[in-house]
Structure formats: C-alpha cells, structure tokens
Amino acid sequence: xxxxxxxxxxxxxxxxxxxxxxxxxxxxxxxxxxxxxxxxxxxxxxxxxxxxxxxxxxxxxxxxxxxxxxxxxxxxxxxxxxxxxxxxxxxxxxxxxxxxxxxxxxxxxxxxxxxxxxxxxxxxxxxxxxxxxxxxxxxxxxxxxxxxxxxxxxxxxxxxxxxxxxxxxxxxxxxxxxxxxxxxxxxxxxxxxxxxxxxxxxxxxxxxxxxxxxxxxxxxxxxxxxxxxxxxxxxxxxxxxxxxxxxxxxxxxxxxxxxxxxxxxxxxxxxxxxxxxxxxxxxxxxxxxxxxxxxxxxxxxxxxxxxxxxxxxxxxxxxxxxxxxxxxxxxxxxxxxxxxxxxxxxxxxxxxxxxxxxxxxxxxxxxxxxxxxxxxxxxxxxxxxxxxxxxxxxxxxxxxxxxxxxxxxxxxxxxxxxxxxxxxxxxxxxxxxxxxxxxxxxxxxxxxxxxxxxxxxxxxxxxxxxxxxxxxxxxxxxxxxxxxxxxxxxxxxxxxxxxxxxxxxxxxxxxxxxxxxxxxxxxxxxxxxxxxxxxxxxxxxxxxxxxxxxxxxxxxxxxxxxxxxxxxxxxxxxxxxxxxxxxxxxxxxxxxxxxxxxxxxxxxxxxxxxxxxxxxxxxxxxxxxxxxxxxxxxxxxxxxxxxxxxxxxxxxxxxxxxx
Numbered sequence: 001x002x003x004x005x006x007x008x009x010x011x012x013x014x015x016x017x018x019x020x021x022x023x024x025x026x027x028x029x030x031x032x033x034x035x036x037x038x039x040x041x042x043x044x045x046x047x048x049x050x051x052x053x054x055x056x057x058x059x060x061x062x063x064x065x066x067x068x069x070x071x072x073x074x075x076x077x078x079x080x081x082x083x084x085x086x087x088x089x090x091x092x093x094x095x096x097x098x099x100x101x102x103x104x105x106x107x108x109x110x111x112x113x114x115x116x117x118x119x120x121x122x123x124x125x126x127x128x129x130x131x132x133x134x135x136x137x138x139x140x141x142x143x144x145x146x147x148x149x150x151x152x153x154x155x156x157x158x159x160x161x162x163x164x165x166x167x168x169x170x171x172x173x174x175x176x177x178x179x180x181x182x183x184x185x186x187x188x189x190x191x192x193x194x195x196x197x198x199x200x201x202x203x204x205x206x207x208x209x210x211x212x213x214x215x216x217x218x219x220x221x222x223x224x225x226x227x228x229x230x231x232x233x234x235x236x237x238x239x240x241x242x243x244x245x246x247x248x249x250x251x252x253x254x255x256x257x258x259x260x261x262x263x264x265x266x267x268x269x270x271x272x273x274x275x276x277x278x279x280x281x282x283x284x285x286x287x288x289x290x291x292x293x294x295x296x297x298x299x300x301x302x303x304x305x306x307x308x309x310x311x312x313x314x315x316x317x318x319x320x321x322x323x324x325x326x327x328x329x330x331x332x333x334x335x336x337x338x339x340x341x342x343x344x345x346x347x348x349x350x351x352x353x354x355x356x357x358x359x360x361x362x363x364x365x366x367x368x369x370x371x372x373x374x375x376x377x378x379x380x381x382x383x384x385x386x387x388x389x390x391x392x393x394x395x396x397x398x399x400x401x402x403x404x405x406x407x408x409x410x411x412x413x414x415x416x417x418x419x420x421x422x423x424x425x426x427x428x429x430x431x432x433x434x435x436x437x438x439x440x441x442x443x444x445x446x447x448x449x450x451x452x453x454x455x456x457x458x459x460x461x462x463x464x465x466x467x468x469x470x471x472x473x474x475x476x477x478x479x480x481x482x483x484x485x486x487x488x489x490x491x492x493x494x495x496x497x498x499x500x501x502x503x504x505x506x507x508x509x510x511x512x513x514x515x516x517x518x519x520x521x522x523x524x525x526x527x528x529x530x531x532x533x534x535x536x537x538x539x540x541x542x543x544x545x546x547x548x549x550x551x552x553x554x555x556x557x558x559x560x561x562x563x564x565x566x567x568x569x570x571x572x573x574x575x576x577x578x579x580x581x582x583x584x585x586x587x588x589x590x591x592x593x594x595x596x597x598x599x600x601x602x603x604x605x606x607x608x609x610x611x612x613x614x615x616x617x618x619x620x621x622x623x624x625x626x627x628x629x630x631x632x633x634x635x636x637x638x639x640x641x642x643x644x645x646x647x648x649x650x651x652x653x654x655x656x657x658x659x
Contacts, residue, residue, distance in 0.1 A: 031344070032340070035072065035338065037065060037329065037338060039060075039065055041058050042056055042337055043058065043086075043315075044129075045086070046088045047088075047320050047321065052320075059082050062078065062081045062082065064083060064095075069320070069325060069341055077115065080106065081099065081100070081101025082101035082102075083097050083099045084098050084128070085128040085129035085139075085176075086129065087130060089131070090131070092321075094107045096129055099126070100125050100127050103125070104126070105119045105136060105138065106119070107119070123149065124141075125140045125173055128175050129176065131178060132182075132183050133183055133184055133186070134183070135152050135204060137151075138176070139175060139190075140173060141172060145170065146190055148163075148165055148170075148174050148186075148206060150164060166206055167208060170193075172192060172193065175188065175189045175191055175220075176222070181228070185228040186200075186224075187246070189233065191219060194215060196211070198210050210248055210249050212249035216236075218260075220236070221314070222264070223266050225243075226268060226269075228246060230243045231245075232274075234261040234275065234315075236262075239260065239261065240255060240256050241261055241285075242254050253292055255287050257274050261274065261275070261276050261277075262275055262312060263312055263314060263316060263328075266319075267326075271288055271323055275316070275328065277311050277314070280308065280309070284317065285297050288433070298328070298342060300330045303336065303338070304332035304336075305333055308333065312329070312330055316328060325342060325345070327339065344435055347432075349374070350372055350373065352438065352439040353370050353439060354370040360416065360443050360444075362419045363446075366413065368412055368413075369409065370441075371407075372384070372404055374434055380404055380406045382428070383401045384410060384427065385400075385401055385402075386399040386400065386402055386424065386426055386427075389422070390416060391418040391420045393418075396425070399412070399414060416445050419447045419532070420444070420445060420532050421442060422442070422445050423440050423441070425438060425439075426438065447531060450474050450532070452536050454469060454484075454523050454538035455472075456538060457537075458538075458539065459540050459541070461540065463545045463580055464542075465514075466512055466514055466515075467540065468511070468512045469484070469512070471484050472508050473508075473509075476525070476528060478528050479528040479531075482502075482509045484498055484509060484524075485498065485522040486513060487522065488517050488518070489518040489520075492583075516542060518646055520539045521540070523537075543645060543648040544645045545578075545579065546648055547577070547650065548576065548577045548632065548633040549653075550573060550575055550631075551576065557656075559628070566656050566658055569624055569625045569658065572618050572619065572620055573619040573620070573621070574618055574619070575619055575631060575633070576614065576616045579615070579635060581612070581613040583642075584608075585608075585609050585635070585642055586608050586640045587633045587635065588635070589607060589617060589631055589632075591604065592629065593628070594628035594629065606639065621657075628655070628657075634648065
C-alpha cells in the first residue's frame with residue numbers, strides 16, 4: 001500500500017500545521033489560478049455566473065465559502081451544520097444549500113450573501129440537491145432507507161413532498177443529477193452503490209422511467225447532459241466515465257480516464273469534465289460534446305510532502321455558465337484544500353515551433369520551417385501569419401500568410417534586406433476549438449559581432465556589500481562607448497543608467513554598486529558601421545540580513561554537539577525574527593521534528609514582517625516531553641512576498657521539550 005504521510009507526527013507538528021492555515025498562499029499570476037480555501041472539506045461546488053462567484057460547501061466546518069473566480073474569499077456563511085449539496089436558481093438570484101444537520105434547505109441571496117429563507121424538510125440528512133421540473137429535489141435517508149424528495153417554491157407557500165421514489169429502493173442517501181436544459185429529467189444513484197435510476201419530473205412529481213444496476217463500484221456522482229439523453233457517472237470502478245441512455249440505461253459511450261473516477265460535471269454547451277482520484281495521473285479530463293477523446297487534461301501539482309500529487313475532492317468540479325472556466329477543489333497530503341480555476345478549458349492548446357538559421361548573409365535567401373500540432377488536429381491549409389522585424393522594419397513587416405501541410409509542417413523562404421537581428425514571428429489566430437499560438441525565430445545577419453562582457457554574473461553577495469562591475473568591449477571599428485544600466489529587482493526601483501563613457505585602454509568600463517537587492521546589469525554597445533550593436537546582461541544577487549531568537553526557555557544545553565533551547569512541555573515557544581525589511585515581506589518559519597534518528601519536515605508557514613523588520617510568532621507548546629524539534633527563519637525569493645533578494649536561510653534553532 002502506498003504511504004501518503006511521514007511516520008514522524010508530534011503534537012508540536014500538529015500545532016504548527018494549524019498555525020500554517022492562517023496566512024494561506026498566493027495563486028499563480030496567470031489566467032489559470034489556484035488559491036488555498038479556508039475549509040476542512042468540500043461537499044459541493046456551484047458557480048454564479050452573473051456575479052462571477054464560486055460557492056464551496058464545507059460539511060465538516062458547517063459553512064459555505066464564497067470566492068471570486070480567482071479564488072479570493074469574499075464571504076463566509078457559518079452555522080450550517082453538515083451543509084453539503086448546493087444548487088443555483090435559473091436567474092442566479094439564489095443558491096440553495098442542503099443542511100444535513102438540521103434537516104433543512106436554506107436559500108442564500110447571491111447579491112448580498114445573506115440567508116433569505118430556510119425550509120424545514122421534515123426529514124433529516126438531506127445531502128444532495130438538483131433543480132429540475134421547477135422544483136428543488138433532494139436526497140435524504142430516513143430509518144436507514146434512502147429517498148428523494150422535492151421542494152416546490154412556485155406557490156405562495158413552500159411545499160415539501162417526501163418519498164417520491166417510485167418503488168425504487170435506496171440503501172443510502174441518494175445522489176442526484178439534472179441539467180437546466182433538460183428540466184424533465186432527474187438521474188439518481190447513491191454514494192457507494194452500483195445502480196442508476198432515471199425519473200420523469202416534468203409534471204412536478206417523480207415518475208420512475210428506468211432503473212438498472214450498471215455494475216458500478218463505489219458510485220460518487222451522476223450528471224445529465226443538456227439534451228437529456230445521457231447520464232454520465234463517476235464511480236470507483238470501472239476506470240472510465242461511462243455514459244448511459246436515459247431511456248433504458250444502456251451504455252452508449254465510454255470516456256477514457258483512469259483510476260479512480262470521483263467527479264463529473266457537464267457544461268451548458270455539453271462539454272464534459274471528468275475527474276479522478278489519482279496521485280500520478282491527470283486529475284481532470286475535458287471531453288467536447290459527443291466526443292470520447294479528451295481535448296485537454298489537467299494534472300494537479302504536488303503541494304504536500306509525499307510523492308503523490310494533490311488529488312481532486314469527490315464531486316468537486318463545476319463549470320461557469322458560459323463554459324469559459326472550469327473550477328476544481330483539490331486536497332494535498334496535509335489536508336489543505338485549494339480552489340483551482342482553469343480558463344478556456346474547452347480549447348485544445350496547439351504547440352507551435354519555428355526554426356531558422358542562427359546566422360545568415362544579408363541579401364541572401366534563407367529558409368524558415370516549423371510545425372503546428374494539437375490534440376484536436378488542424379487541417380491542411382490552416383492559415384499562419386508571418387512577420388519579419390529588423391532594423392529597417394522595427395515595428396514589423398508582414399510577409400503574408402502561409403498554410404499548413406497535411407503533416408502540420410510549414411516552410412517559406414525570405415531574403416532579409418537589413419543586417420543585424422532579424423526576427424521571424426509565426427502566429428496562429430486560434431478558433432472556436434483551439435487557443436491562439438505564436439512562436440519566433442531569430443537570425444543574426446551580416447555584421448561582425450563584437451565582444452562585450454559583464455563580470456560577476458550569477459554571484460551572490462552579502463546584503464549592503466560594495467561590488468565593482470566591469471563591462472569589457474573587444475575590437476570595434478570607431479565606437480568605443482558603452483552604457484551600463486542597473487535594474488534592481490522590484491517595481492519600486494526603476495532601471496537607470498549608472499555609467500556611460502569610453503572604455504579604457506584595456507577595453508573596460510567600471511562601476512561600483514551597493515548590493516542591497518538582486519540587480520540585473522545591462523551593458524549596451526550601440527554598434528558602428530562594421531560591428532553590430534550588442535547588449536549583454538549579468539545578474540548579481542544580494543542576500544537579506546536575518547537573525548532569529550527564541551524566548552521563554554528555561555535554559556540552554558547541548559545534546560551531543562548541538563545547543564538546544566530547553567522548554568517545559570506546556571510552555572509556549574516564542575520566535576522573534578529580524579530581517580531586512582521590504583514592503584509586504586514575510587519570513588518563512590520551517591519546522592522539523594527529530595524521530596528515530598532523522599529530521600522530518602513538520603510544516604512551514606509565512607509570517608509578515610513589521611515595518612521594523614521584526615516578526616514575533618507564538619509556536620505554541622508541545623504538550624509532551626521528550627520531543628526534539630528545530631526551527632529556522634528564511635527569506636524565500638518569490639514566496640516571501642517579493643522577489644527582490646536571493647533566498648537566505650537563517651541558522652537552525654534547536655528545541656527540546658521536558659517535563
């Protein structure tokens with residue numbers, strides 16, 4: 001059996017993990033995004049397209065979290081014990097939530113995130129919801145038997161109808177599936193079961209159309225296609241997402257995924273998102289309407305501390321109403337849940353390559369080649385636009401349109417009129433089923449290349465150290481002038497010219513900089529009649545100043561050759577870190593626990609620095625004696641809130657808990 005956790009688990013590690021959930025983590029700065037959710041579980045996900053909000057129920061936490069499309073929390077609705085299934089009204093005005101712990105369905109007003117109504121169902125354990133036939137349908141269990149019921153809100157008073165099973169027997173709480181475009185069809189199964197039933201609900205009551213044991217193992221979710229013709233299921237077995245006819249439940253299609261299917265969501269345009277619980281396989285597969293070949297897959301990263309990557313929560317897939325975004329909730333090995341937003345999930349992503357000679361003679365013909373491929377094949381004749389940029393056409397000159405051959409390749413010839421850097425850019429505009437793509441190739445044409453260098457590239461310096469940089473220019477014709485530009489990392493420090501002048505007899509131009517942050521230096525030679533312009537860059541790195549102290553220990557002493565801070569088992573450890581300040585900067589505290597002769601990662605978390613560069617953190621107490629731990633403060637480039645310095649680790653501080 002595969003292990004998902006390390007063997008070292010202590011009270012202190014658990015305590016530190018609880019602290020780590022406070023700050024959260026930043027999502028990627030791209031069209032796709034990922035943000036940690038402040039929840040313990042994910043029962044269901046629905047999307048409000050009018051207000052561009054995502055609702056995630058948390059049964060374990062008894063709440064609903066509302067985020068924007070990027071995953072930023074905008075509201076939290078608490079005091080909802082066991083809240084699970086969610087549905088949204090046709091006008092996106094209300095979100096309905098099944099509150100299993102109180103036997104009710106509550107209605108949330110989407111404009112204000114306030115509870116607008118609460119409906120007593122007269123039955124406990126309502127869990128899954130579906131809107132069909134003008135009613136809100138719910139699955140519940142009573143006296144160990146599962147049933148389906150409905151809530152009719154069309155009249156002056158709400159009407160609840162229970163046990164509308166049509167003779168179908170469910171041993172657990174039913175799972176429901178429906179689609180707004182097929183309001184007369186309701187699909188029903190039950191978690192862990194193997195049977196599926198289809199009901200006609202157009203009249204407002206449920207009439208059993210067909211029921212069948214489809215041979216599924218551990219059913220997790222069902223959904224109905226917009227045309228009402230198919231039910232698609234996600235179950236632990238088989239390792240695929242089958243589609244069944246809503247007429248007789250015969251299998252009519254099979255969507256190849258992997259072990260173990262646990263989610264299915266169908267977009268308004270019929271696109272299928274199929275999810276699995278897989279550590280080492282893609283987690284989500286996207287199938288165009290009517291196709292059993294995935295146009296796109298998504299493989300979650302590993303944000304935990306085991307070899308297996310993050311996994312999809314059961315049933316935690318949802319589409320935006322315009323089918324432009326897909327939302328998924330994942331869980332890592334530490335139990336942290338993340339809302340992942342995928343843009344343009346219905347489109348195939350083409351791969352475009354462009355190849356040209358690295359150098360060529362001016363006014364001589366050269367050939368550019370390339371290839372465009374995609375999971376949804378592009379036909380021969382697909383147009384590509386070509387642009388050439390050079391000294392005579394710095395904004396680009398159109399070279400017209402080229403087309404793909406049968407094998408996806410293309411080629412064209414061109415005679416560059418100007419010397420220097422010539423760029424050929426090939427672009428594909430995209431279409432309804434493909435994203436746009438572009439790629440470039442650069443050719444150096446016709447002029448001698450001078451030697452130009454900058455020293456100290458890649459070197460790392462102490463914070464505040466004075467460093468001498470030299471630009472060296474080799475043989476040229478007439479121009480012996482060089483510019484040196486410095487661009488400190490961070491938007492608050494603009495790139496500036498720090499030195500310009502004629503190189504000395506050795507070909508060098510020197511400048512001294514105070515290294516308080518990472519800096520990119522650029523040396524520029526503007527060229528002359530016989531030698532081409534040249535620009536070179538060198539990046540030198542600067543660490544931060546960092547120190548850390550622990551307090552509330554009653555003594556220090558050595559274990560072996562290592563000095564430990566001794567704490568009573570119920571005494572809170574106070575860590576104080578002092579670090580070079582930058583706006584928004586955070587320190588990372590990393591905890592390791594000593595177990596069976598080895599150090600194991602317990603957890604790590606980021607804490608904001610004050611404007612004085614200090615951060616004081618209460619790490620809590622172990623509660624047990626005999627625990628050995630160590631902690632260190634670090635600045636981590638990118639993760640500590642900025643990217644202006646190089647990653648710097650402080651010294652480990654060692655802790656021992658006694659009676």
